[in-house]
Amino acid sequence: MILRIVLAGLLCLGVTVALGWAVLERPMPVENLPERVASAMPESGVEHPITAVLLNFRSYDTLLEIAVLLVAVVVALALREAQPDQPEQMGLDNPLLRAVMAWLLPLILVVAGFLLWAGSYQPGGAFQAGSVLAAAGVLLRLAGVTTNWLDNALLMRAGLALGLLTFLGIGLLVMLPGVPFLTYPAAHAGTLILVIELTLTLSIGLTLLSLFRLTPPYADDPDDARPQEDRNL
């Protein structure tokens, strides 16, 4: 056991030193990416370079990322325990939290909307806004507010897939005039990106929230591992 730790420590020390050396001796990039991004900004439809990279120049990455999120939540749905997810099971029956949530919720929603809108000209965008939305949902859950509307299987799945489907749909739609996949026309790029970001925000928020909801606190005894009555989610 001691030998194992020592060996692991030596190995990791070696890896760290090698990586540190590699960072010091790295070659300068040949391609001047900041300049290329800056020169392509006028046709991107947004004013912030990171949003332009995320949703225009390298939108393939973002598309696949949304696909990864969807796969993660689908697998989690398939593996979930058949157990009722009741508000009282969250175990935080705190009147103070509920009262504070009543004040905070509108603010959180406004912040999410602002982040989404701000993404076109300053740091912000769909991921940040989606995370804030999910945080609002998690807080609601912890405060014991019922989120049964999320149990509607069809609506829930439609919401989870909305972002990816819209992204794919717009990517395919712009192919009609004969340009490659996901190449937005410069004139409409801003609108298309806003539509994509809006649906992405909803889907990301729902994805993170349902990943949280899928593991309610529960007696986690291994002996208790028998399926209860099945439930639609």
Add this chain to the structure above:
Amino acid sequence: MSGSLVFAWSGVLLFGLGLFGFIAHRHLLRRLLAFNIMGSGSFLVLVGLAQEGRGVDPVPHALVITGIVVAVASTALALVVFRRWYRASGRTDLPEDT
């Protein structure tokens, strides 16, 4: 020594610490935490090295924000899988393959 190098070396240090935790610990939750620390380290390297020489490079920044969201989702998925494993087997670690 430039500022970006400090970030990159901190990232390398985090990566090494995470790697050590990943190897040294057997409990699955500890391993997941260690893996996340490794991921944070590599994000820090990407972001740190992105802002040297020719000004801020937005491409690695966009990659990192994509990576963060994927890391959160995969961590949640791993937790679901671990719970399932614990319920099925009663163990918090994986069996040794000898």
